[in-house]
Amino acid sequence: xxxxxxxxxxxxxxxxxxxxxxxxxxxxxxxxxxxxxxxxxxxxxxxxxxxxxxxxxxxxxxxxxxxxxxxxxxxxxxxxxxxxxxxxxxxxxxxxxxxxxxxxxxxxxxxxxxxxxxxxxxxxxxxxxxxxxxxxxxxxxxxxxxxxxxxxxxxxxxxxxxxxxxxxxxxxxxxxxxxxxxxx
Numbered sequence: 342x343x344x345x346x347x348x349x350x351x352x353x354x355x356x357x358x359x360x361x362x363x364x365x366x367x368x369x370x371x372x373x374x375x376x377x378x379x380x381x382x383x384x385x386x387x388x389x390x391x392x393x394x395x396x397x398x399x400x401x402x403x404x405x406x407x408x409x410x411x412x413x414x415x416x417x418x419x420x421x422x423x424x425x426x427x428x429x430x431x432x433x434x435x436x437x438x439x440x441x442x443x444x445x446x447x448x449x450x451x452x453x454x455x456x457x458x459x460x461x462x463x464x465x466x467x468x469x470x471x472x473x474x475x476x477x478x479x480x481x482x483x484x485x486x487x488x489x490x491x492x493x494x495x496x497x498x499x500x501x502x503x504x505x506x507x508x509x510x511x512x513x514x515x516x517x518x519x520x521x522x523x524x525x
Contacts, residue, residue: 351517354397358498361390365490385452385485391493392449395442398501398515399424405510417446421504428507438500444484445493451481 368383399420404411406427415423418434421442425432432439458479505512 349517352397352401352515354394354401354501355516357390357394357397358494361387361394361490361494361497364390365487365494368490369487381485384487384490387490388445388485388493389449389452391490391497392445395445395497395500398497398504401515402501402504402508402510405514406508417442424504424508428509430507438496438503441493441496442500444489445497448481448484448489455481 364383364387368380368387371377371380371383396417399417400411400413403420403424406424412420412423418432421432421434421439434440434443458481460479504510505515
C-alpha cells in the first residue's frame with residue numbers, strides 16, 4: 342500500500358444550482374399527476390436551493406478575492422457591495438439580476454425564521470365545505486410559484502456570471518478543481 346497526498350478545491354454553489362433545477366423538474370413531474378400531495382415542497386426546496394446557490398456564489402467569488410480576509414459574517418448585500426466596490430463598481434439592487442436576490446433572500450429568511458403570520462381576508466365560495474388551504478395561505482406560501490422558481494434559476498446564473506465579470510475572477514477558479522497529488 343502506498344500513501345498519496347491530495348489537495349484541491351471543493352465548491353458547492355454549482356451543486357446547489359443543479360439541485361434547484363432538479364427539484365423544480367421534480368415538482369413539475371409530481372404536480373402534473375392526479376395525486377400531487379407534497380409537490381409544493383419540491384418547489385419550495387428549489388427556491389431555497391437557488392437562494393443558497395446565490396449566497397454560495399457570493400462567498401466563492403469573495404473568498405477568491407480576499408481569501409481568509411473574506412468577511413463571512415456580513416450580510417449578503419454588504420458582501421455584494423464589497424465585491425463590486427473592490428472592482429470600482431456600484432451594485433444596483435433595483436435591476437436584474439440583483440433585484441431577484443432581494444426576493445429570494447426575503448423568501449428564504451421568511452421560511453428560515455418562520456413565525457406566525459396573521460392572514461385576514463374575505464373569500465367568495467359556493468360551499469363553506471370548499472374553504473381550505475387553497476384559500477387560506479400566507480404571503481410566504483403564495484410567493485412560492487413556478488414562475489418565481491424559473492426566474493430565479495435564470496437570474497441566479499446571470500448573477501454569478503455578472504459577479505465573475507465584475508470581480509475578474511475566472512470561472513475555472515470557482516469550480517471544484519486543482520487536485521494536486523504526490524507521494525508522501
